[in-house]
Amino acid sequence: IGVDISRAMLDVAVEREVEGDLLLADMGDGIPFRPGTFDGCISISAVQWLCNADKKSHSPPKRLYRFFSTLYTALARGSRAVLQLYPENSEQLELITAQAMRAGFTGGMVVDYPNSAKAKKNAKGKSVKKSRDWILEKKERRRRQGKEVRADTKYTGRKRRPQF
Ligand SMILES: C[S@@+](CC[C@H](N)C(=O)[O-])C[C@H]1O[C@@H](n2cnc3c(N)ncnc32)[C@H](O)[C@@H]1O
Known part of the structure; x- marks a missing residue:
C-alpha cells in the first residue's frame, strides 16, 4: 500500500501499474490502519516534509508524533520501518528522531556520504x-x-x- 499527499504522484504510480493499492493521504494526519496491519514500511525522501508547517494549524512536532505513533501501531510486532530522508539541518534530524523514539521506535540512523559538506554540518561536534x-x-x-x-x-x- 502506497501513501502520498499528491494525486499527481499517485497518478504516476497508476501509470506505471505498480502492484498494490494507493492511498491519497497526509501522513501528518496519521497512518489510518488497524494495529499490526503491516510487516514493514519503506519511505523514500518524504518524512522531512513533516518538519514544515504549510498551514497555520500545522505543528511539526505534533504531526511527526502522530505519524510515528500511528505507524508504530500499524506495524506488526517485530517489523521494521526504513525511512530515508533529507533533513535540512541537525535540528530537523533531532526533532524527527525524538518524535520517532517517543512513539516507541528504536533503532539507528545511517548517514549516507558522511563526508559531504551538509553531513559535516550535521555532525555537530563529532x-x-x-x-x-x-x-x-x-x-x-x-x-x-x-x-x-x-x-x-x-x-x-x-x-x-x-x-x-
Ligand atoms: C521526493 S518525493 C518521493 C516520492 C516517492 N517516495 C519516490 O521515492 O518516488 C516526496 C513525496 O512526499 C510526498 N509528501 C510530502 N508531504 C507529504 C505528506 N504530508 N503526506 C504524504 N506524502 C507527502 C510528496 O507528495 C512527494 O510525492
Missing part, C-alpha cells in the same frame, strides 16, 4: 571520519590505551593524491 581531527582523536585514544602510536606531524591525515 569529527568526520578519516578527517585530520578524527585521526588525531583516534591516535590519542590509542595512546591512552597504552598502544604504540606514531607521533603527530603536519602530515598526519593529509590528503593523498589518487593512485593509478
Whole structure:
C-alpha cells in the first residue's frame, strides 16, 4: 500500500501499474490502519516534509508524533520501518528522531556520504571520519590505551593524491 499527499504522484504510480493499492493521504494526519496491519514500511525522501508547517494549524512536532505513533501501531510486532530522508539541518534530524523514539521506535540512523559538506554540518561536534581531527582523536585514544602510536606531524591525515 502506497501513501502520498499528491494525486499527481499517485497518478504516476497508476501509470506505471505498480502492484498494490494507493492511498491519497497526509501522513501528518496519521497512518489510518488497524494495529499490526503491516510487516514493514519503506519511505523514500518524504518524512522531512513533516518538519514544515504549510498551514497555520500545522505543528511539526505534533504531526511527526502522530505519524510515528500511528505507524508504530500499524506495524506488526517485530517489523521494521526504513525511512530515508533529507533533513535540512541537525535540528530537523533531532526533532524527527525524538518524535520517532517517543512513539516507541528504536533503532539507528545511517548517514549516507558522511563526508559531504551538509553531513559535516550535521555532525555537530563529532569529527568526520578519516578527517585530520578524527585521526588525531583516534591516535590519542590509542595512546591512552597504552598502544604504540606514531607521533603527530603536519602530515598526519593529509590528503593523498589518487593512485593509478
Ligand atoms: C521526493 S518525493 C518521493 C516520492 C516517492 N517516495 C519516490 O521515492 O518516488 C516526496 C513525496 O512526499 C510526498 N509528501 C510530502 N508531504 C507529504 C505528506 N504530508 N503526506 C504524504 N506524502 C507527502 C510528496 O507528495 C512527494 O510525492
